[in-house]
Amino acid sequence: MDRPFVIGNWKMNLSLSKSAALARAMAEEKPPERATVVLCPSFPFIAAVAETVEGTHIKVGAQNAAAEEKGAYTGEVSAGMLKELGCHYVIIGHSERRQHAGENNEMIKRKLTLANHYGLVPILCVGEKMEERQTGQWENVIAHQLTVAEGLPLAANFLIVAYEPVWAIGSGQTVSSDDARLAARTIRALLLELLGATVSQKQCAVIYGGSVTAANVKMFVGQDLMDGVLVGASSIDAHEFLGIINALNK
Numbered sequence: 044m045d046r047p048f049v050i051g052n053w054k055m056n057l058s059l060s061k062s063a064a065l066a067r068a069m070a071e072e073k074p075p076e077r078a079t080v081v082l083c084p085s086f087p088f089i090a091a092v093a094e095t096v097e098g099t100h101i102k103v104g105a106q107n108a109a110a111e112e113k114g115a116y117t118g119e120v121s122a123g124m125l126k127e128l129g130c131h132y133v134i135i136g137h138s139e140r141r142q143h144a145g146e147n148n149e150m151i152k153r154k155l156t157l158a159n160h161y162g163l164v165p166i167l168c169v170g171e172k173m174e175e176r177q178t179g180q181w182e183n184v185i186a187h188q189l190t191v192a193e194g195l196p197l198a199a200n201f202l203i204v205a206y207e208p209v210w211a212i213g214s215g216q217t218v219s220s221d222d223a224r225l226a227a228r229t230i231r232a233l234l235l236e237l238l239g240a241t242v243s244q245k246q247c248a249v250i251y252g253g254s255v256t257a258a259n260v261k262m263f264v265g266q267d268l269m270d271g272v273l274v275g276a277s278s279i280d281a282h283e284f285l286g287i288i289n290a291l292n293k
């Protein structure tokens with residue numbers, strides 16, 4: 044992919060003033076247009092961040108969306124609302140939500156379908172736990188998690204699959220370059236089966252997430268590797284996040 048995705052998942056880490064300051068710092072730096080840069084703040088700060096980066100090529104995403112379209116779902120935020128706020132992307136099925144909010148494939152499929160219906164680019168997270176890797180299960184785990192994308196009517200939309208091994212998130216551990224290559228190839232083959240040749244080649248991207256830094260990002264992205272990265276901890280520091288973007292543009 045000529046324009047790697049560099050997506051920052053700020054998680055529940057930044058206050059309103061810190062979110063706005065980080066968005067401002069990113070907007071002022073004008074990261075190279077050869078990367079697709081997406082910032083994913085917490086729900087209440089999406090509008091402020093979207094306003095701050097307006098007029099730049101930086102896009103905004105959400106960290107989650109409801110599994111229902113509208114109605115009596117107290118505390119939920121729908122895909123339609125996120126679109127109204129200026130989101131272009133939404134993270135779906137992050138392992139932290141699978142773990143802490145009990146999200147399963149059935150809910151994730153509904154979220155994915157709704158995000159797509161409202162023209163948000165879903166960033167579907169998949170990845171195995173350490174014991175699943177150690178027992179040779181990673182491929183089966185990913186294949187099962189990816190079934191939610193089967194027959195997704197993408198029309199003109201795009202789908203990003205983020206391969207995020209659970210053991211690599213926030214741990215300082217990452218996959219090797221060879222494992223990233225193998226995971227990218229495996230996921231692309233699964234997408235081909237699920238969505239067909241044209242869609243899987245032209246409307247899908249596969250990215251890596253898990254302890255990505257400016258120093259290691261080149262291990263994961265490139266020809267035969269991943270199409271970009273989903274970044275947690277290193278995305279809440281403007282200098283480090285810009286370092287990741289710049290490393291991919293060298």
Ligand code: PGA
Pocket residue numbers: 052207211212213214252253254255273274275276277
């Ligand atoms: P990390 O998080 O970069 O802090 O490991 C990645 C993620 O959870 O998306």
